[in-house]
Amino acid sequence: MIWNPQRESADRQQMQEMQGSALQAMIRRIYNHVPFYRNRLMALGIEPGDITSVEQLKLLPFTTKADLRDNYPFGLFTMPQSEVVRIHASSGTTGKPTVVGYSRADIELWAEVVARSLTMAGIHSGDTIQIAYGYGPFTGGLGLHYGAEKIGATVIPISTGNTKKQLQFMTDFRASVLACTPSYAAHLGESILKEGIAPEDVRLRIGVFGAEPWSGEMRREIEKLLRIKAYDIYGLSEVIGPGVSMECECQCGNHVFEDHFIPEIIDPETLEVLPDGELGELVFTTVSKEAMPLLRYRTRDLTRLHRGKCDCGRTLVRMEKCLGRTDDMLIIRGVNVFPSQVESVLMEMAETTPHYQLIVRRENNLDTLEIRVEVDEQNWSDSIRELEGIRRRIDHNIKSLLGISATIRLVEPYSIARSEGKAQRIIDERS
Amino acid sequence: MLIKQLSVFLEDRSGRLTELTRILAENDVNITALSVAETADYGMVRMVVGRPERARAALGEAGFTVGLTDVVCVKMPDKPGSLHQILQILTAEQINVDYMYAFSNSNVALAVIRSADISRVADVLHQHQLELLSESDLYQL
Numbered sequence: 099m100i101w102n103p104q105r106e107s108a109d110r111q112q113m114q115e116m117q118g119s120a121l122q123a124m125i126r127r128i129y130n131h132v133p134f135y136r137n138r139l140m141a142l143g144i145e146p147g148d149i150t151s152v153e154q155l156k157l158l159p160f161t162t163k164a165d166l167r168d169n170y171p172f173g174l175f176t177m178p179q180s181e182v183v184r185i186h187a188s189s190g191t192t193g194k195p196t197v198v199g200y201s202r203a204d205i206e207l208w209a210e211v212v213a214r215s216l217t218m219a220g221i222h223s224g225d226t227i228q229i230a231y232g233y234g235p236f237t238g239g240l241g242l243h244y245g246a247e248k249i250g251a252t253v254i255p256i257s258t259g260n261t262k263k264q265l266q267f268m269t270d271f272r273a274s275v276l277a278c279t280p281s282y283a284a285h286l287g288e289s290i291l292k293e294g295i296a297p298e299d300v301r302l303r304i305g306v307f308g309a310e311p312w313s314g315e316m317r318r319e320i321e322k323l324l325r326i327k328a329y330d331i332y333g334l335s336e337v338i339g340p341g342v343s344m345e346c347e348c349q350c351g352n353h354v355f356e357d358h359f360i361p362e363i364i365d366p367e368t369l370e371v372l373p374d375g376e377l378g379e380l381v382f383t384t385v386s387k388e389a390m391p392l393l394r395y396r397t398r399d400l401t402r403l404h405r406g407k408c409d410c411g412r413t414l415v416r417m418e419k420c421l422g423r424t425d426d427m428l429i430i431r432g433v434n435v436f437p438s439q440v441e442s443v444l445m446e447m448a449e450t451t452p453h454y455q456l457i458v459r460r461e462n463n464l465d466t467l468e469i470r471v472e473v474d475e476q477n478w479s480d481s482i483r484e485l486e487g488i489r490r491r492i493d494h495n496i497k498s499l500l501g502i503s504a505t506i507r508l509v510e511p512y513s514i515a516r517s518e519g520k521a522q523r524i525i526d527e528r529s
Numbered sequence: 530m531l532i533k534q535l536s537v538f539l540e541d542r543s544g545r546l547t548e549l550t551r552i553l554a555e556n557d558v559n560i561t562a563l564s565v566a567e568t569a570d571y572g573m574v575r576m577v578v579g580r581p582e583r584a585r586a587a588l589g590e591a592g593f594t595v596g597l598t599d600v601v602c603v604k605m606p607d608k609p610g611s612l613h614q615i616l617q618i619l620t621a622e623q624i625n626v627d628y629m630y631a632f633s634n635s636n637v638a639l640a641v642i643r644s645a646d647i648s649r650v651a652d653v654l655h656q657h658q659l660e661l662l663s664e665s666d667l668y669q670l
Contacts, residue, residue, distance in 0.1 A: 480536030510540045
């Protein structure tokens with residue numbers, strides 16, 4: 099089923115017309131109400147009336163995370179605080195958090211795109227959704243919550259953590275959908291096994307997972323553990339939160355709700371727009387948001403875009419699963435390394451678990467990479483020859499994929515901290 | 530006759546082995562034989578203990594990666610050539626030993642042997658009239 103067929107299955111010309119008029123209104127809004135944008139546009143000699151079509155997007159200036167920080171907390175808001183009904187903030191790993199504001203219409207827009215997302219995964223009013231994303235300043239919990247209520251599903255707003263209670267609610271309330279980060283989904287799956295809960299007592303059928311990159315292998319592992327079909331939901335708080343794009347049943351990329359969030363792919367070095375199918379940095383322009391619209395916001399996520407009608411009937415442009423974030427990317431001895439690549443190696447091997455950590459150090463001016471991998475509790479050997487064989491195979495597979503060698507350390511199960519939110523995969527001790 | 534050896538995967542972390550012996554002590558588990566094999570960053574502790582099932586449950590609960598492995602414990606006289614005789618038998622049968630550890634005590638020597646084909650080790654040694662210990666024998670040591 100398609101929640102909003104008029105928008106989600108519009109032909110290209112209709113979509114471009116919608117985008118063009120929304121963009122025009124957005125430019126007028128930020129020009130009139132946000133000094134930061136007015137100055138940027140004036141510096142380029144652009145007046146609001148100059149922008150009439152979506153093709154002109156490439157003439158407009160970018161917005162970066164640094165711009166958000168410089169205008170902390172409310173400098174990019176278009177409206178007085180009396181009209182802002184909600185504020186979310188994402189925890190910056192360094193310095194100030196990233197703050198975003200929503201008008202009442204923005205909250206409604208957000209519920210709409212999450213309703214489209216859930217419907218896209220086959221979720222309906224008969225479902226019971228356990229929302230194990232964090233509630234609070236993080237957008238995951240409340241974002242899913244409003245969309246789930248909009249489609250009329252039953253919501254269990256349990257938030258993250260307290261795994262025992264998660265399992266109790268999941269079984270006693272017969273949750274049919276689980277929404278959380280993929281690493282927490284894997285942890286819940288393992289906990290079900292560990293607690294000895296009968297598989298038939300878990301009624302889950304669909305998982306909606308996002309907020310961190312995850313590999314296809316991890317998807318299969320979670321699907322096996324929880325006996326569900328797992329869907330990727332993509333979003334970032336700067337754009338709106340979860341519900342920027344979503345996978346349909348074809349699972350051939352995430353459909354971007356481009357009537358509200360216009361995506362572009364740029365070369366992160368030259369800033370030139372790249373054609374469909376080429377890998378580059380994903381950029382969004384939020385044409386419908388009121389309180390804090392962003393012009394050509396650089397997400398730092400690396401992916402590709404594909405157009406053309408999907409078998410599900412939607413015409414919305416699709417983005418591939420993100421290869422990683424430009425700031426998750428480690429540069430080790432000049433080689434680009436994404437945690438997702440390491441994960442795919444581990445998940446292909448039966449003897450290891452998806453629990454790993456990358457530790458980067460600098461010794462004698464040379465970068466070193468150590469990969470800690472938990473041995474599989476169910477499937478380990480007391481023969482050192484066999485354990486060393488596993489280690490050598492990880493070593494070999496990592497080297498052939500990444501092109502650099504790493505020190506592989508086998509560690510005890512559960513010795514790498516389980517995360518209830520985003521998994522901490524990287525410890526960079528350089529600098 | 531096979532006995533259950535307790536195998537524990539230990540990360541190279543200070544105090545981890547002490548934690549293991551504390552749990553065994555608290556659960557009143559006696560250690561008959563023990564060997565620690567080490568690599569650069571982890572170790573494998575192998576033990577013959579009284580009440581291996583209880584030991585396994587207690588260690589598992591405490592978060593240790595623990596398993597039970599079938600091994601043979603063969604008894605021989607404490608004199609030169611005893612172990613050689615046993616290994617000769619196994620070599621003649623083309624059986625590879627994965628690992629072993631041995632100790633002797635008042636005229637009796639014992640060797641704990643692990644092989645991929647452990648049932649054959651037991652059969653072959655038994656056919657050669659060698660005495661294999663059962664778990665109940667071990668508790669009396």
